[in-house]
Amino acid sequence: MLARSEKTRRTVSFDDEDHAVPEIPVEHWDHDPGAAVERADLKTHLDAAIDRLAPDYKVVFVLRDIEGLSTEEVASITNLSVPAVKSRLHRARNFLRNELAPVFNEQAS
Secondary structure, X not given: OHHHHHHHOOOOOOOOHXXXXXXXXXXXXXXXXXXXXXXXXXXXXXXXXXXXXXXXXXHHHHHHHHOOOOHHHHHHHHOOXXXXXXXXXXXXXXXXXXXXXXXXXXXXX
């Protein structure tokens, strides 16, 4: 009876390289080619809208929202006051929102 029970209790160590299970690369489950195309299209529209920003607003927008600098850092770099940076950033965001509204309305349809 003892010999039979030993046969069924075979174990393998996780550290044993001879019995290692090969890793199979699996694509992430949320990868959606259609979504990737939509993101690329949106990026194209966003880049074009940013290019149409006035230079004063573009510098502030890029430094603050794209580069991730603080308002104080942007003010220091551009030699502007903090309220001026906030005002320009607000105007840049409004401009971009207005420029991209037709794109989002088109995608929602």
